[in-house]
Amino acid sequence: MSYLAVAGVAVNFGGLQALTDTSFMVEQGRITCLVGPNGAGKTTIFNVVTGFLRPAAGSVTFQGQPLVGLRPQAIVRAGIARTFQNLRLFVDLTALDNVVIALPAQFAEEPLGAIFRPLHTARMQARRREEARAVLAQVGLAERANEVVRNLSYGEQKLLTVARVLATGAELLLLDEPASGLAAGALDRVMALLRTLQDSGKTLLVVEHNTRVVQKIADEVLFLHQGQLLAQGAPDRIIADPKLAEIYFGGAL
Amino acid sequence: MDFFASYVVLAEIYVLLALSTNLLVGVVGIFSVSQAAVFGVGAYIVSDFLLTDTMGFLPATAIAIVACVVLNILTTLPSLRVAGDYFVVTSFGIQLLATAGFTNWTEGTGGANGLPGIPPAELFGFQLATTLQYLELSTIAAVLGCLCFWLVMRAPFGRLLRAIREDELAVAAAGKGVLHAKVSAAALAGAYAGVAGGLYATFMSFIDPSSFDLDASILLLSMVVLGGMRTLSGSIIGPFLLLALPQVLTLVALPTSVAAAFRQLIYGVLLIAFMLFRPQGLAGERL
Numbered sequence: 001m002s003y004l005a006v007a008g009v010a011v012n013f014g015g016l017q018a019l020t021d022t023s024f025m026v027e028q029g030r031i032t033c034l035v036g037p038n039g040a041g042k043t044t045i046f047n048v049v050t051g052f053l054r055p056a057a058g059s060v061t062f063q064g065q066p067l068v069g070l071r072p073q074a075i076v077r078a079g080i081a082r083t084f085q086n087l088r089l090f091v092d093l094t095a096l097d098n099v100v101i102a103l104p105a106q107f108a109e110e111p112l113g114a115i116f117r118p119l120h121t122a123r124m125q126a127r128r129r130e131e132a133r134a135v136l137a138q139v140g141l142a143e144r145a146n147e148v149v150r151n152l153s154y155g156e157q158k159l160l161t162v163a164r165v166l167a168t169g170a171e172l173l174l175l176d177e178p179a180s181g182l183a184a185g186a187l188d189r190v191m192a193l194l195r196t197l198q199d200s201g202k203t204l205l206v207v208e209h210n211t212r213v214v215q216k217i218a219d220e221v222l223f224l225h226q227g228q229l230l231a232q233g234a235p236d237r238i239i240a241d242p243k244l245a246e247i248y249f250g251g252a253l
Numbered sequence: 254m255d256f257f258a259s260y261v262v263l264a265e266i267y268v269l270l271a272l273s274t275n276l277l278v279g280v281v282g283i284f285s286v287s288q289a290a291v292f293g294v295g296a297y298i299v300s301d302f303l304l305t306d307t308m309g310f311l312p313a314t315a316i317a318i319v320a321c322v323v324l325n326i327l328t329t330l331p332s333l334r335v336a337g338d339y340f341v342v343t344s345f346g347i348q349l350l351a352t353a354g355f356t357n358w359t360e361g362t363g364g365a366n367g368l369p370g371i372p373p374a375e376l377f378g379f380q381l382a383t384t385l386q387y388l389e390l391s392t393i394a395a396v397l398g399c400l401c402f403w404l405v406m407r408a409p410f411g412r413l414l415r416a417i418r419e420d421e422l423a424v425a426a427a428g429k430g431v432l433h434a435k436v437s438a439a440a441l442a443g444a445y446a447g448v449a450g451g452l453y454a455t456f457m458s459f460i461d462p463s464s465f466d467l468d469a470s471i472l473l474l475s476m477v478v479l480g481g482m483r484t485l486s487g488s489i490i491g492p493f494l495l496l497a498l499p500q501v502l503t504l505v506a507l508p509t510s511v512a513a514a515f516r517q518l519i520y521g522v523l524l525i526a527f528m529l530f531r532p533q534g535l536a537g538e539r540l
Contacts, residue, residue, distance in 0.1 A: 018266065031415070076428030088423040090416045092538075101416050102427035106409040111441045114408030115401050130407075168428045174394045 001064050003028040003203060004049070004080075004172060009058030011044050011227075018044045019055070019227040026172070028224035031194060031204040033214045033235070036224035037248055043085060045224075046100040046174050049205075050082045051075040062172065077104065081170035083161040085177050085207075088117045089149045095160055099132040132167060139163045139193055147172075155186035162193060171205045179213045191217055211239055258384045259456075260496060265395035266452050267476065269356035272485075273445035274473045279482035279537075280406070281438050282418035283332045286470045287344045290351030291443055292326065293465025295321045295450020297355070297362050300371045300460060310374040312457060317445035325443025326436055333432060348467050355462035367461025374455040379407050387456050394448055402485055405441065414438055415483075475520060479527055481537025490535050495520075 004026040011019040018040045026032045034042045047053035049060055052074040060067040067075055081102075090098050106128060108114040108121040136142050139159045144152060152160065158178060165173050179190050187210075194204060194217050208214050214221060215234055221238040223231040225247055231238055238244060270292055277283045295317040302313035331343045355362050355481065374381045376391065381387050405411055413434050416424050422433045454460050463469075472495065480491025499516055508514055527534060 045486070052422070052425075066314060072422075072425035073428050073430050076426070082426055084423070084426070088420050088426070090419045092422065093412070093415060097336050097414075100409075101412055101429070106286050107411055108408040109410050109434070110437045111401075111405045111408075111410055114405045118408075121404070125407075125409065127345055157434060159450060245360075 002026075002061075003063060004205070005059075005061045006045065006049065007061075008147075009045075009048055009060065011041075011048060011053060011055050017227050019048070022229055023222075023229065024222050024229050024232060026203065026205055028203050029198070029201065030219040031198055031206060031217050032220045032222060033218035034205065034207045034222050034224060035209070035211075035214060035238070035248070036230075039226075040224040042224055043176060043229040044227075046082055046176055046205075046207065049075075050080060050174060076168050076170060079169075079171045080174065081165040081168040082174035083165055083176050083178065085138050085180075087157055087161050089160060089164070091150040092148065094148055095136060095141055095152060095156075095163075096129060096132050098149055098160055099135050099163050100128050102164045103128050103131060104169055109128070135163050135167050136160075138166060138196075139187060146246055155182050155189070158182065158186070158190065159193070162190075162197075162249045166197075171201070172205065173197065175204060175206045177207050177209065179208060187213070199250055207211045215239060225240050255384050258388050258439070259334045259488070260500060262384065262387050262391045262456055264493045264496045265391040266449050266456070267473075267496060268395045268489055269398045269445045269449040269452075271476045271480065271488035271492050272398055273442040273449070275477045276402070276414075276438055276442045276445070276483065277329065278474065279477055279487075280411070280418065281435060282327055283439075284337070284341045285344045286341060286467070286474065287328055287348035287351065288442070288446060288473050289322050289465045289467075289469035290348050291325050291446040292450050292453070293351060293355055293460075293462070294324055295447040295474045296454040296460050296465065297368070298448075299451040301374050303370065303377045303455065304370070310376065310451065314448065314451035317451050318444050319452065321447035322440045322443040325446065326439045329435065329439035329442075330453065333435065341455045342501050345467075348470055352462055352466045355465055362462070365462060367459055368454075369459045371454050371460065373458065374452070381455075391452055391456070394452060396446060398448070399485055399489065401441075402488070403404060405515045406485070410437070460472030472520075475524055477534075479523060479534055482539070483538045484536055486536040487534050494535075 005022045009019050009022045034045065036042055044053065048055050051067065051070050055068060055221040062078055062080060065078060069187060107124040114121050133142060133145055136145050139162050141156060141159055141163060144156060149157065162178065179187055182190060191213060197205060218235040221235045222229060223238055223244055231244060270288065272286045277285045298317040298320055299313045302308050328347045332340045335343050356365050381390055413429055417431055417434055424431050476491030476495050477488060479494060481487025498519060502512065502516055
């Protein structure tokens with residue numbers, strides 16, 4: 001049984017075919033990179049796997065469980081969490097609250113518990129904050145816990161999106177361009193973090209444009225073009241392929 | 254003294270309504286302009302039960318609360334399908350429907366003539382005959398209402414609601430259900446409106462559709478906006494301030510024919526001025 005299996009997935013936006021009969025597998029414990037030119041369908045795959053988009057055809061199975069038709073929050077509970085290219089952090093909340101909110105199954109996430117068991121709520125909240133602080137420390141943001149997110153730097157905000165998916169407890173993390181727009185220092189931090197996550201047992205599916213980053217972190221590369229999987233293999237082989245380079249840098253086939 | 258006491262009673266009832274409106278509009282970002290309609294349903298239910306002597310104040314208010322919870326969930330549900338600005342139009346329609354119902358269903362509401370002679374509240378065999386006795390009841394209700402709001406806002410539920418206002422997709426991506434949280438918030442807001450309805454009807458002893466129309470909903474919004482969105486203090490300051498305004502204006506010698514229009518004028522100017530110069534209200538969070 002494969003870890004994550006995407007089979008025959010098709011997605012149309014009006015007349016545009018964003019994905020046509022796309023199939024691939026992701027193996028547990030590896031870092032798999034999704035590459036391809038703009039519009040290849042990388043983010044669309046993320047949207048399908050995480051339940052934000054229902055495919056017109058095809059199936060997605062995670063550890064044998066079919067995912068198509070499940071709502072996004074159910075897929076998070078099943079063990080898959082994602083980040084967004086445009087971050088989508090709660091910018092008016094603190095960094096800590098952005099992480100706390102993603103911790104699963106909290107007491108008093110509805111009003112009755114909060115009103116009738118206030119002391120229990122407060123105790124549980126204190127415990128959750130500690131858990132969230134530990135997650136923030138994992139991505140190196142412990143110092144910034146109480147800062148409102150809009151005051152964080154772009155690099156810090158990117159790290160925070162990783163903290164938020166970690167907090168969900170998911171085993172498979174889908175990261176949408178975790179390294180884009182980062183200065184050299186921040187880039188190294190993110191790459192080191194991805195490695196640490198892998199070492200701690202997480203499986204990563206990463207959309208990435210930067211070929212140097214791909215070469216450094218990927219165990220496996222999926223090359224997507226015009227909604228189809230064009231090639232799959234070790235990063236060196238994919239990046240060295242002149243035909244793929246032509247598509248990637250030179251436009252159409 | 255009695256005059257001042259009745260001002261405070263009314264203000265405290267409106268604090269409950271402001272909390273109801275603040276929860277939906279300020280905290281979750283569901284721009285409801287029909288909270289007065291829900292308030293009205295609560296008031297009419299309690300009035301009808303008391304006028305027909307079917308049951309006492311407490312069970313009648315309990316039924317009003319349940320009815321307002323259900324109604325508020327139903328009126329908020331379109332916000333799950335209709336996004337942002339469009340929901341205002343839906344909510345506006347709901348308010349118009351309610352006003353039409355209050356005005357035309359004469360058996361239940363007395364129509365435009367209203368319902369006179371609503372008996373005062375009776376608690377555990379003790380009748381609240383004087384304004385000062387009402388003051389005790391409304392103060393207890395307002396304090397409990399504020400306490401619940403405070404507890405809820407500092408709990409995970411409050412954080413979830415704030416997050417929903419910012420980005421619903423991100424909330425789903427964090428593994429939380431948006432639907433369930435919104436329904437819970439609407440239920441809580443409905444409960445506040447139900448309690449306020451029961452208190453208002455029995456305190457005034459007379460109700461008519463003018464207390465529950467679009468103007469009333471806009472008054473509630475004004476209280477929340479001027480007092481301050483999303484904060485507890487905002488929902489306390491707003492009602493006390495806006496209900497004091499007409500009293501203050503009576504000190505200015507104005508012919509009664511223009512007094513009402515003048516008051517509307519002041520409300521309008523205040524709203525515009527706040528939006529331009531202090532959009533977060535007197536005690537709200539930075540927007």
